[in-house]
Amino acid sequence: MITAAIALVCCCLSGWQCPRSGDGGNVSAAPVIKVVFVEETRPEDPSSDSLFYHQRHVTPNDFRGQSSSSGRSEAVSYTSFAFDGSTRQYRDTLEIRLVLQVFWVKSASWTRTMPPTRHTLEHEQLHFDITRLVAERFRRKVLSMPLTMDDHDSRIQYEYLESFREMNRMQEDFDNSVHRGANVAAQQDWLRRIRNELREYGVPTPEM
Numbered sequence: 001m002i003t004a005a006i007a008l009v010c011c012c013l014s015g016w017q018c019p020r021s022g023d024g025g026n027v028s029a030a031p032v033i034k035v036v037f038v039e040e041t042r043p044e045d046p047s048s049d050s051l052f053y054h055q056r057h058v059t060p061n062d063f064r065g066q067s068s069s070s071g072r073s074e075a076v077s078y079t080s081f082a083f084d085g086s087t088r089q090y091r092d093t094l095e096i097r098l099v100l101q102v103f104w105v106k107s108a109s110w111t112r113t114m115p116p117t118r119h120t121l122e123h124e125q126l127h128f129d130i131t132r133l134v135a136e137r138f139r140r141k142v143l144s145m146p147l148t149m150d151d152h153d154s155r156i157q158y159e160y161l162e163s164f165r166e167m168n169r170m171q172e173d174f175d176n177s178v179h180r181g182a183n184v185a186a187q188q189d190w191l192r193r194i195r196n197e198l199r200e201y202g203v204p205t206p207e208m
Helices: 118-144 152-177 184-200
Strands: 032-038 050-052 075-090 093-105
Touching (some): 075 118, 093 118
Antiparallel strands (some): 075 093
């Protein structure tokens, strides 16, 4: 089972100055908007409450929350994605540098059985994989969008919110179709499909 909440880190897209008229009254060419995604590479901090997707796959020690006394879920994983950004101006180009962050919150993730079974770990890791996949789709959407000085910030923020909604729908579809992990065959189908799409995008997938 998945729980997620919006973790939007708004880009600070300041620092650009509009082109001014040059000598003789000529106006410089319209600015070019260039988006560059930078890989999140921070090393793992064992004391941190967050596990980032690029660091490693999920282990039993990443379930640190208190299990719920209600409901039928064997485990709950709290995953989300966000982006942080900055801008740089050179000549007629505004470069927007974005860092995509896909993370798991340990204190909000729990399991009734410790250590969790291999099947439970696989199920919760798949929730993490789905979050990473939707984040990658978001990245590709942003890179393909035509952006202007007037709308680049709002369009990126809008696509983030749309992708966040997509993630929540996909997580719910996954839980419903595998009956929260009870349907082993269906879960294996999801595993193959999600991992194959991640590999097609060049995203390393975990070995369980």
